[in-house]
Amino acid sequence: MKDFFKSFFASLLAIIVSGVIFVGLVIAGIVAISKAVTEKEDKALTGNVLVIDLSKTIHELGEVNSLAVLSKTSGYQAGLYDVMRAIDHAKTDGNIKGILLKLNPTPNGWATSEQLKLALDDFKLSHKFIYAYGEDITQGAYYIATSADSIYLNPAGGIELKGFATVMPFFKGTLDKLELQPEIYYAGKFKSATEPFRAEKISEPNRVQIMAYQNSIWNQFLEGAAKYTNTDKATINDWTVKGTIQFPQDALKNKMVSGLLYWDEVEQRIRAKTGQKESEGIRYISINDYADKDEDGKLSENRIAVIYAEGDIVDGKQNNDRDIASEDICEEIRKVAKNDKIKAVVLRVNSPGGSALASEVILRELMLLKQKKHLVVSMGDYAASGGYYISSMADSIFAMPNTITGSIGVFSMLFSIDKLMKNKLGVTFDEVKNAPYADMPTTSRPLTAEEGQRMQGSVDTIYERFKDHVVQGRKLSLANVDSIAQGRVWTGSDALKIGLVDDLGGIDRAIASAARMAKVTDYKVVTYPEPVDKLNMLMRRFGAKTDASLAIKAAMREEMGETYQWYQQIQDLRKMNGRAMMLMPFKMKVE
Secondary structure, eight states: OHHHHHHHHHHHHHHHHHHHHHHHHHHHHHHHHHHHHHHHHHHHHHOOEEEEETTSOOOSSOEEOGGGGGSSSOOEEOOHHHHHHHHHHHHHOTTOOEEEEEOOOOOSOHHHHHHHHHHHHHHGGGTOEEEEEEEEEOHHHHHHHTTSSEEEEEEEEEEOOOOOOOOOOOOHHHHHHHTOEEEEEEESTTOOTTHHHHOSSOOHHHHHHHHHHHHHHHHHHHHHHHHHHTSOHHHHHHHHHHTOOOSHHHHHHTTSSSEEOOHHHHHHHHHHHHTOOTTSOOOEEEHHHHHHHOOOOOOOSOEEEEEEEESOEESSSOOSTTOEEHHHHHHHHHHHHHOTTEEEEEEEEEEOEEEHHHHHHHHHHHHHHHTTSEEEEEEEEEEETHHHHTTTTSSEEEEOTTOEEEOOOEEEEEEEOHHHHHHHHOOOOOOOOSSTTTTOSOSSSOOOHHHHHHHHHHHHHHHHHHHHHHHHHHTOOHHHHHHHOTTOEEEHHHHHHHTSOSEEOOHHHHHHHHHHHHTOSSOEEEEESOOEEHHHHHHHHHHHOOSTHHHHHHHHHHHHGGGHHHHHHHHTHHHHBTOOEEEOSSOOOOO
16 A cells, blocks of 8 residues: 555656646747747837848748747748738838848749739839849849849859750650650640650750740840840840850949949948948848738628649649649639639639649639639749640630740650560569450550550540630630640740730739629638648648658758759659640740
């Protein structure tokens, strides 16, 4: 009994101590959270120079981070529309004196950059300052910076003016060495998504379309640079061809920058603008923190919904962070359709396409939505192939001049591994089947000629369906659609000329257009789905993958750098094997 009481009281004491520690941790957490919230509120109230760091990826839909509550930031990663609205609000916010652009290399696409530049151009109408500073200014960052009053470059830094290049990897030689036999079926002479696996260089049709969109984007860059330097596009192009801009002094001499300054010297100029003393710290506020407190406080009962479709189009439910999963997005579309407060809808598409079946499933749900509400599409960096497919039946389509769109085509691809397995590993295959096509599609042997015809027939059928949707949605003749389809990629500017889009403009114009269609002037913008929570995203990842693969992928991405995209491109083949795909030729990176 003595031992019992000794154990009992020892256990009781342990429970009490643990409880005290737990309560202490809870109280400390509450204090820390309160302090963090107070600090964030104070920071939000006192910051007077809005900072936009171009190295940050601007997604379409914002992100929240539940784990950031103990940090000195809001934990909110603003989406593109949030950023635009925040910049617009800053125009009339007496607390904001100006904007600082940090000219780091930007991962954002050209249409996103253009949308940001237009918002900055509009901000300048407030007569508040915009300063831009960089130590190594890339062409993408410089394009956005041309909206600034002054661009400053570190005296020992660098600045690019070299023109654009689009580099494609080709894997045919690798496949030959491995004795992997690609079996490829496609519709559209420009449908070059499979080109890296069946050729050793860029085909002429593909070269034509690459040059077309590359020149279109280059022309936009030249316009921005010419305006800032107070010269003309021909002069800027001449500097590029001759390699005139090599060193910071070259940039200063030709007025590409307003000064060669160190960071402390830039801050002195900012203090002069804000009226702060040398002893005072400049009160910076990031665009994310500012956008987080700049919520749409309208009380109107009318709603304009923005449905975000960003990433690859995939079947079923979402596994990756930024995929457009057919099951998930259709659920969001149904929510919007049932909400009587929502008077019109904007579908914001930033996608290179993906699964043909998933694209059809999503389009069907959008067509049902359109029976109840006006539907306007706003295109981002990409709205191509499957991305255009889901856009094709909208009442109106807006694109940015540099949006990559079109790519109306279909492909399917299989890889026969029989030679690889036999000659490299000694593995052979045999089968017993009760019908001719029971094992189709298969990777264990090449397809027969008849099986190949069936695959091509399936691709051709889906391609005809694609064109029919465009004919109906865009009210064009089949002959016209056939001439502009063929898998060809177009910029937004060219797409306007050929009837694939209705007008040029960003998401703000699309929202205004949707409101006009619904005949509402007083409305609140609501987004579907809700902003992504990084904590939930992390939990979903570990729910789907409980092994070390996530850590391995992160390490590979870090070590491989830009070449990781090529590895990922090969990995993506598993998803495509034997499936009909509406996918861009490749994710075009012009730099």
